[in-house]
Amino acid sequence: MFTFNSPTKIVFGTGSADLAPKELAALGAKKVFIVTGPGKTAVSEPLKAIKAGLDSEGIGYYHFAEAEADPSIATVAKGVALFKKEACDSILAFGGGSPMDCAKGIGVSVAEGRLVEDFIGTGLAFTQPLPPLVAIPTTAGTGSEVTNAAVFSLEAGGQKAKKGTAGTTLFPRLALVDPLLQVSMPGALTAATGMDALTHAAEAYLSSGANPLADIFCLESIRLIGATLHKAYTDGGDLAAREAMARASTLAGIALSQAGLGMVHGFAHAAGALGGLAHGLANAIILPFMMQSYVPVAESRIEAIGRALTGKASISALDSAKAVANLAASLGIPHNLKATGLDEALRDKVFDDAKGYKRRGQSPRLYTDEELYDLYLRIWSGSVKE
Numbered sequence: 017m018f019t020f021n022s023p024t025k026i027v028f029g030t031g032s033a034d035l036a037p038k039e040l041a042a043l044g045a046k047k048v049f050i051v052t053g054p055g056k057t058a059v060s061e062p063l064k065a066i067k068a069g070l071d072s073e074g075i076g077y078y079h080f081a082e083a084e085a086d087p088s089i090a091t092v093a094k095g096v097a098l099f100k101k102e103a104c105d106s107i108l109a110f111g112g113g114s115p116m117d118c119a120k121g122i123g124v125s126v127a128e129g130r131l132v133e134d135f136i137g138t139g140l141a142f143t144q145p146l147p148p149l150v151a152i153p154t155t156a157g158t159g160s161e162v163t164n165a166a167v168f169s170l171e172a173g174g175q176k177a178k179k180g181t182a183g184t185t186l187f188p189r190l191a192l193v194d195p196l197l198q199v200s201m202p203g204a205l206t207a208a209t210g211m212d213a214l215t216h217a218a219e220a221y222l223s224s225g226a227n228p229l230a231d232i233f234c235l236e237s238i239r240l241i242g243a244t245l246h247k248a249y250t251d252g253g254d255l256a257a258r259e260a261m262a263r264a265s266t267l268a269g270i271a272l273s274q275a276g277l278g279m280v281h282g283f284a285h286a287a288g289a290l291g292g293l294a295h296g297l298a299n300a301i302i303l304p305f306m307m308q309s310y311v312p313v314a315e316s317r318i319e320a321i322g323r324a325l326t327g328k329a330s331i332s333a334l335d336s337a338k339a340v341a342n343l344a345a346s347l348g349i350p351h352n353l354k355a356t357g358l359d360e361a362l363r364d365k366v367f368d369d370a371k372g373y374k375r376r377g378q379s380p381r382l383y384t385d386e387e388l389y390d391l392y393l394r395i396w397s398g399s400v401k402e
């Protein structure tokens with residue numbers, strides 16, 4: 017028995033972002049709380065066009081352009097206060113994973129009448145429907161536009177941490193996935209976000225929560241990434257590659273909400289919170305090491321990942337892990353955490369935070385802390401090719 021519940025309506029394709037005003041009108045919106053980061057997307061032409069469309073529909077809006085990378089609980093709280101003060105009734109998230117997660121945090125806090133922080137690590141479940149949330153991704157990686165999850169930065173025990181939370185109410189009502197919005201992404205962002213999508217698909221496929229329907233999404237996502245991520249990285253204007261990567265990231269987001277993730281994300285969240293390492297970059301480095309370590313327990317699944325990624329009819333599991341490392345290297349991504357310039361003093365702190373990752377139990381191979389630390393030391397300064 018398995019469950020597959022992916023309730024977000026998806027409109028996919030070039031120009032789909034233009035539908036936002038009419039779709040928000042259909043959802044009954046009278047005043048939209050627009051959430052973006054503070055950077056270029058906040059003043060981008062596509063967002064201006066959406067605002068003009070809202071004007072035409074007679075829908076008001078308030079633009080909250082403060083969703084920083086890895087949004088903090090304080091930013092979410094500020095958004096909640098403004099949402100209420102401005103008497104908004106719906107949310108439009110426009111940007112990468114951070115604005116989308118920030119929007120989910122604001123929506124869930126408004127719906128539940130208490131801050132999202134109260135639900136992180138406490139076992140408290142989300143029960144109230146969010147204000148209608150429309151998500152428009154401008155990167156191809158997070159998949160947050162179709163996921164039931166969000167990640168926030170917070171202080172825990174006097175130390176920064178990145179903690180995720182999940183629940184059925186967090187699925188956006190509508191995802192408008194428009195590859196045209198992703199054409200302007202710089203190469204490094206294309207690489208990191210694309211490798212995040214690959215990590216979602218691979219971890220969901222290897223998760224103890226994997227199911228046959230989610231598997232289809234994972235393998236197709238991996239196939240698309242293997243065929244097109246490098247093209248999108250080297251030629252950002254290649255719309256066919258952007259379209260394929262947008263599809264891959266959405267497919268992987270659907271899969272991760274069904275099947276879960278594993279310790280690649282555990283280590284990446286810790287390295288992100290403590291060392292400021294970009295999420296996708298950390299995942300790209302960690303994924304091949306973890307795949308290599310899972311070979312004794314998940315050989316045929318890792319081979320399937322390798323076949324999908326490389327298009328080869330046959331590939332060994334160890335070569336599959338190397339294929340992921342080679343793809344990352346071709347995108348200019350360092351081969352271990354130390355090579356990113358992370359301070360050596362952070363090494364054990366990152367491990368200590370990561371070992372408590374709430375989804376650790378979904379990894380296909382369950383390690384003792386000592387075994388996991390040995391593996392982590394290789395991720396820190398080793399090579400998958402050793």
Ligand SMILES: [Fe+2]
Binds near residue numbers: 158215281
């Ligand atoms: Fe991720």
